[in-house]
Amino acid sequence: MTEHWNAIRRHWQLLGSPLRPPPEVVQAYDRELELGRSHVVMLGVTPELAGLGAAMTSVDESADMIAGIWPGDTDTRKAVRGDWFDLRFGEASVEALIGDGCLSVIGAADLRRRLFASIARVLSADGRAAVRLYASPETRDEPQDVRVLALAGGVSTFHELKWRVAMTAIGGAPDYTIPVISILEQFDRMFPDRGELSARTGWELPVIGTIDVYRNSSVVYSFAPAAALIEEAKTFFDDVRLASTGTYGLAERCPLLVMRSPRRRF
Structure with a gap:
């Protein structure tokens, strides 16, 4: 797995939308979560999102991805090595959390549920989270x-x-x-x-x-359909909805899954 992400890192400049979020996606995160005054936790080191919020802590397990992709620590943002399934933040301590495509890259449904549980544990009662999906259509293309x-x-x-x-x-x-x-x-x-x-x-x-x-x-x-991901998320959050991320190519399959009101007991 490490070599896979090293290869992605080496080819990063050749990648584009929808893998890398265009400006309208950045705006969608900001609009839907009202991030301006928030300390944002980001899953991954997506550089296009590094400027969101008043402050940011980015979490990625790969030191190579942090070194190669993260645009650098400043007084208001930093990247740390960490496990998305065991986030090193106190219970109910995070006001805003974002992740771009992270539900697709972790794979199976049991891992998606573990990630939803991890997010719900650290999110404050009035916190909000959004993950951009890569969601397959309900009817498969030929x-x-x-x-x-x-x-x-x-x-x-x-x-x-x-x-x-x-x-x-x-x-x-x-x-x-x-x-x-x-x-x-x-x-x-x-x-x-x-x-x-x-x-x-x-x-x-x-x-x-x-x-x-x-x-x-x-x-x-x-690449689970959006409806399936909504149902998985509802086990851990009382308020789950989709939000559009714009009009770029494949945007209709890349909405934000917006989650609020985390449940503390599962």
Whole structure:
């Protein structure tokens, strides 16, 4: 797993929306959680979100990700190594918490429930949390339809295409999980000629090649539908809703899951 995230770090500058949040996503976090005066806890080191809040503590288990991606500590923000499932904050002590795509990168439903429980434990009674989802549609796209859409110029970035490909490959997988190597295999079946994809879309081959970081990885992602994630979150929060993050490519599948009123006993 460490090597997987090291590879992501090395290719970070080649990544784009929706993997990296565009400005309208940053605005959505601020708008929905009213972060201006808050000390924000962030799961991960997403640099685009590092300026939110009056102060920020970012938590990531990877020292390499902190060193390579985090824009640097200041008087008002810092990054620390830590475990998302065992956050080192006192019970009911956090006023605002955010995370970008973190429910997808941890994988199976039991881990998602553990993360919801961890967030609920540290969030204050009037605190609020938001996690941007990568949520599969209720009706799965057909691979051929995604191929036609991409070659016709209907997909905004390669990284949007990568998530669309992943969501076609989940099928009936338990917990909506997929090994990332299976995303690569599905992509190679759908787009065997990367030169053609580059020529038809204008995407440079090194950007398309970022998918090869999945080749030797054992990491498992999940792309659960938003409705399933809402039901999981309701076990731990009394107030759960979705909020739009804008109009960028695939934004309709990347809403914020906004959570308030944590339950203390599960």
